[in-house]
Amino acid sequence: MSSASLALAERSAPRYTSYPTAPHFSAEVGAETAARWLAELSPGANLSLYLHVPFCPAICTYCGCHTKALRQDAPLTSYKETLLREIELLAASTPARNVRSIHWGGGTPSMLGPSRFREVARVLSEHFRMDAAIEHAIELDPRLVDAALADALVESGVNRVSLGVQDFNPHVQKAAGREQPYEVVERCVALLRAAGLQAINFDLMYGLPEQSVEDVIRTAKLAAGLSPNRFAVFGYAHVPWFAVHQRLIDQAALAGANERLAQAEAVRETLEAAGYEAIGLDHFARPDDAMAVAARGGTLHRNFQGYTTDDADALLGLGVSSIGKLPQGYVGNIGDTGNWRRAVEAERLPVSRGLAFSGEDRARGAVIERLMCDFSVDFGRVAAAHGFAEDAFDAAVPRLETLLHDGLAELSGRRLAITRRGRPFARLAASAFDAYLEAKAARHSVAV
Numbered sequence: 009m010s011s012a013s014l015a016l017a018e019r020s021a022p023r024y025t026s027y028p029t030a031p032h033f034s035a036e037v038g039a040e041t042a043a044r045w046l047a048e049l050s051p052g053a054n055l056s057l058y059l060h061v062p063f064c065p066a067i068c069t070y071c072g073c074h075t076k077a078l079r080q081d082a083p084l085t086s087y088k089e090t091l092l093r094e095i096e097l098l099a100a101s102t103p104a105r106n107v108r109s110i111h112w113g114g115g116t117p118s119m120l121g122p123s124r125f126r127e128v129a130r131v132l133s134e135h136f137r138m139d140a141a142i143e144h145a146i147e148l149d150p151r152l153v154d155a156a157l158a159d160a161l162v163e164s165g166v167n168r169v170s171l172g173v174q175d176f177n178p179h180v181q182k183a184a185g186r187e188q189p190y191e192v193v194e195r196c197v198a199l200l201r202a203a204g205l206q207a208i209n210f211d212l213m214y215g216l217p218e219q220s221v222e223d224v225i226r227t228a229k230l231a232a233g234l235s236p237n238r239f240a241v242f243g244y245a246h247v248p249w250f251a252v253h254q255r256l257i258d259q260a261a262l263a264g265a266n267e268r269l270a271q272a273e274a275v276r277e278t279l280e281a282a283g284y285e286a287i288g289l290d291h292f293a294r295p296d297d298a299m300a301v302a303a304r305g306g307t308l309h310r311n312f313q314g315y316t317t318d319d320a321d322a323l324l325g326l327g328v329s330s331i332g333k334l335p336q337g338y339v340g341n342i343g344d345t346g347n348w349r350r351a352v353e354a355e356r357l358p359v360s361r362g363l364a365f366s367g368e369d370r371a372r373g374a375v376i377e378r379l380m381c382d383f384s385v386d387f388g389r390v391a392a393a394h395g396f397a398e399d400a401f402d403a404a405v406p407r408l409e410t411l412l413h414d415g416l417a418e419l420s421g422r423r424l425a426i427t428r429r430g431r432p433f434a435r436l437a438a439s440a441f442d443a444y445l446e447a448k449a450a451r452h453s454v455a456v
C-alpha cells in the first residue's frame with residue numbers, strides 16, 4: 009500500500025484519545041454506576057477536572073465540536089447555575105478532593121464572561137482542594153479576549169491558555185468561515201502576557217479549504233514569531249454528515265491525501281526550524297516546556313484533550329456531553345442541555361453512557377497509549393505487566409504487515425517501533441491492537 013492510500017486509511021482510524029473509543033460506550037453505565045465508582049475513589053486520589061461550555065457567538069464553518077451559536081445572555085446564566093449544582097453534586101459523590109488540573113473546553117468557555125467565570129472557579133475551590141502545582145487551562149477565542157476577561161482568568165487561577173488560531177491567510181479564513189486577522193491574535197497574546205498569563209498554546213490547522221503548503225508555512229512562521237510555548241496542529245476533518253454546517257465547505261477546495269501529508273510535514277519542518285520539538289502526532293513545544301520534558305522522559309499521556317502531561321488518578325467531567333475517566337471505566341454526561349439540566353436539578357449525576365474496563369481493555373489501552381505517545385512499545389511486556397501471556401497480542405502482527413513492509417514500522421521481538429516516516433500513520437498501527445475494531449469488522453463480514 010502506498011503512503012497516499014495509507015493516509016486515506018488513516019482518516020478512518022480513531023484518534024485514540026481514549027481506549028476503548030467513545031462509540032463503544034453504552035447506556036449500561038449510567039448514574040448509579042458512576043455514583044458507585046466515584047464513591048470508591050480514595051480520599052487521597054488526585055483529580056483532574058474538565059468543564060465543558062457548549063456555546064459560541066457564531067459557528068465556524070469547519071467546526072466539528074459539540075457547540076451551538078448563542079447570542080443571548082440568559083442561557084449562559086442558566087448554564088452556569090446548573091454547573092454550580094453539578095459541582096456540588098460531584099463533590100458530594102466522592103471522598104476525593106485534591107485537584108491537580110482543570111481544563112475548560114467547548115465551545116468557547118470564556119463566553120461565560122468574567123463574573124460568571126469567577127463564580128464557577130470560586131465554587132470549585134470551595135468544594136475541592138487545589139494542588140499547589142495545579143495546571144488550570146482554558147481554550148480561548150482570540151477575538152473575544154479583553155483586559156477584564158484576562159484579569160478574571162488570572163484571579164481565578166488560570167495559568168495556561170490555548171488560542172484557536174488555525175490559519176493566518178485571509179483567503180483560507182474566508183473559506184473556513186472564521187475571519188480573524190493576525191493583528192487580533194498578536195494583540196490578544198500581548199494582552200494575556202501583560203495580565204500575567206505566560207503559558208500560551210496555539211492551535212493551528214492544515215487541510216482547510218483553499219489552504220496550500222505555502223499558506224501553512226506562512227502561518228507557522230508568523231505564529232512562531234509570537235513565541236507561544238506549545239502548538240497543537242490538527243488536520244481538518246470533513247464530516248458533513250455529522251457537522252452539518254460543514255456542507256457549506258466546497259469539497260473541491262479540500263486537499264487530497266498527499267497534499268495533506270505535505271502540509272503536515274511543512275508545518276513540522278517550519279516549527280522545528282523555529283526551535284520547537286515535535287511531540288507525538290500533532291503537538292510541538294519549546295524544549296523546556298513540561299510537555300517536551302514529559303515526551304523525552306516517556307511520561308506523556310493521552311486523554312480527551314489530546315496529548316497531556318496530566319497523570320491524575322481520575323478525570324471528572326462537568327457540563328453537557330463531557331466525558332470522565334475513573335479507575336473503573338469511562339463515564340459520559342448527557343449530550344442534550346435540557347436533559348443534563350433536569351438530571352442535575354433532580355440531584356442525579358447526569359451520566360447517560362460509559363464503559364466499564366475489562367483487564368484486556370486496560371492492557372490494550374496501555375499498548376495504544378504508549379504507541380501514540382512514544383511511537384514505540386513492547387507489547388509483550390505490557391501484556392505481561394497486566395497479567396496476560398506475553399504473546400496475548402501477537403494477533404496484531406499480521407495487521408501491521410503493510411506498515412512493516414513499507415518501512416513505516418519495525419518489529420524486533422515484540423517491540424514495535426514506528427519509524428520517522430511512519431509517524432503520520434501511528435493511528436493505523438494503534439488500530440492493530442484495537443479489539444473493538446476487529447469485532448466490528450467481524451460483524452460486518454457476517455452481515456455481508
Ligand code: SF4
Nearest residue numbers: 064067068071073115
Ligand atoms: S470557536 Fe471553536 S468551538 Fe466555536 S464554532 Fe468555532 S471552532 Fe467550533
